[in-house]
Amino acid sequence: MQLTLTSDQRLIRDSIRDFALKEILPHRMEWDESQHFPRDLFQRMGELGLMGMLVPEQYGGAGLGYYEYKMAIEELAKVCGSIGLSMAAHNSLCTGHILQFGSEEQKQRWLPKLASGQWIGAWGLTEANTGSDAMRMRCVAEKDGDEWVLNGTKNWITHGITGDVAVVLARTGELLDSRGITAFVVERGTPGFSGGKKENKLGMRSSETAEMIFDQCRIPAANVLGEVGEGFIQAMKILDGGRISIASLALGMAKGALETATQYAKEREQFGQPIARFQAIAFKLADMATSIEAADLLTLQA
Numbered sequence: 001m002q003l004t005l006t007s008d009q010r011l012i013r014d015s016i017r018d019f020a021l022k023e024i025l026p027h028r029m030e031w032d033e034s035q036h037f038p039r040d041l042f043q044r045m046g047e048l049g050l051m052g053m054l055v056p057e058q059y060g061g062a063g064l065g066y067y068e069y070k071m072a073i074e075e076l077a078k079v080c081g082s083i084g085l086s087m088a089a090h091n092s093l094c095t096g097h098i099l100q101f102g103s104e105e106q107k108q109r110w111l112p113k114l115a116s117g118q119w120i121g122a123w124g125l126t127e128a129n130t131g132s133d134a135m136r137m138r139c140v141a142e143k144d145g146d147e148w149v150l151n152g153t154k155n156w157i158t159h160g161i162t163g164d165v166a167v168v169l170a171r172t173g174e175l176l177d178s179r180g181i182t183a184f185v186v187e188r189g190t191p192g193f194s195g196g197k198k199e200n201k202l203g204m205r206s207s208e209t210a211e212m213i214f215d216q217c218r219i220p221a222a223n224v225l226g227e228v229g230e231g232f233i234q235a236m237k238i239l240d241g242g243r244i245s246i247a248s249l250a251l252g253m254a255k256g257a258l259e260t261a262t263q264y265a266k267e268r269e270q271f272g273q274p275i276a277r278f279q280a281i282a283f284k285l286a287d288m289a290t291s292i293e294a295a296d297l298l299t300l301q302a
C-alpha cells in the first residue's frame with residue numbers, strides 16, 4: 001500500500017488544492033445558500049483533468065488511478081463537500097459505468113464529452129421506494145422493435161436536472177430477478193426524458209439532487225450498456241468504486257473540518273491564551289486526527 005506521494009502526485013495535489021482555494025473557496029457559501037450548481041466550474045475542472053480522472057487518455061481522460069482520484073476528491077471536499085460530491089458522482093457513476101461496460105463505439109461517443117467537462121453525467125438507480133433494495137425498482141423498459149420504451153421515475157439523482165447524459169437502470173425482466181435489469185444511456189433532449197423536483201437539502205446544497213422522469217421515453221437499442229439483463233450486476237460493480245469515492249469525500253470533509261478547527265483553536269484566546277493550549281481542546285483535536293488517519297488508511301486499503 002502506497003503511503004507517500006511521488007513528486008508527480010504532489011504536483012497534482014498542489015494544483016488541485018490551489019484550484020480549490022482560488023476557484024471554490026471564495027464562492028462556496030453563496031453557492032450553498034442559493035443552491036446554485038456552478039456548471040461553469042465543472043468545465044474548468046474538465047480542463048484540469050478532474051472530470052475523467054480514471055478515463056484513459058485515448059478517450060480524452062487524465063488516465064490516472066484510484067490513488068490520485070482519492071486525493072483529488074479529498075482536496076475538493078476539504079474546501080466544499082458539494083463540489084467533491086458532484087465530481088465524484090460524475091466520475092464514478094455515469095462516466096465510470098460507460099467506461100467499464102460500454103462498447104468501443106459507446107466509449108468513443110460519450111467519454112470525451114464527459115471527461116472534458118463539456119457534458120455532466122447523471123446515474124439513475126434509486127427510486128422513491130427502492131434505495132438499498134434496488135432490485136425492487138419499478139422503472140421499466142419494454143422492447144419495441146429496435147427501441148426500448150422507458151417509463152418511471154428515479155429519485156435523489158445527482159445532476160438529475162442539469163446532467164447532459166444519464167446512465168439509467170430499468171427493469172427489463174421479472175421483479176427480484178438479478179438478471180432482470182438493464183443499463184441504458186439516455187441523452188438530455190430525448191423526448192419523454194425530463195428533470196423533476198429538485199431536493200431542498202440540509203447540506204451539500206450546491207450539488208444538485210433531483211428527480212429524473214421517463215414518460216414513454218424511446219431509447220435506441222444501441223444505447224444499451226453491455227448485455228440486456230446485466231444492469232443490476234453492473235450497478236453493484238460500479239457502486240464498489242463509488243464507495244471509495246464517497247469515503248474519500250467524507251475523508252476530505254473531515255480533514256477540512258480538522259484544519260479549520262485547529263486553526264481556530266490556535267487563534268481563539270480565552271483566559272489569556274489560545275484555547276488550543278487547554279488540554280481538553282487538544283485531546284479533541286488529537287482524537288479527530290486519529291480517527292481521520294484510521295479512515296484514510298482504510299480507504300487506501302479499499
Ligand SMILES: Cc1cc2nc3c(=O)[nH]c(=O)nc-3n(C[C@H](O)[C@H](O)[C@H](O)COP(=O)(O)OP(=O)(O)OC[C@H]3O[C@@H](n4cnc5c(N)ncnc54)[C@H](O)[C@@H]3O)c2cc1C
Binds near residue numbers: 093122123124157159
Ligand atoms: C446527496 C445524495 C445524492 C445521491 N445521488 C444519487 C445518484 O446520483 N444516483 C442514485 O441512483 N442514487 C443517488 N442517491 C440515493 C442513494 O444512493 C440512496 O440514498 C441509497 O441507495 C440509500 O437508499 P435510501 O436513502 O432509500 O435508504 P434506505 O435503503 O431506505 O435505508 C435506510 C436505512 O436503513 C439501512 N438499511 C437498509 N437495508 C438494510 C439491511 N438489509 N440491513 C441493515 N440496514 C439496512 C440503511 O443502511 C439506512 O441506514 C443519492 C442520495 C443522496 C442523499
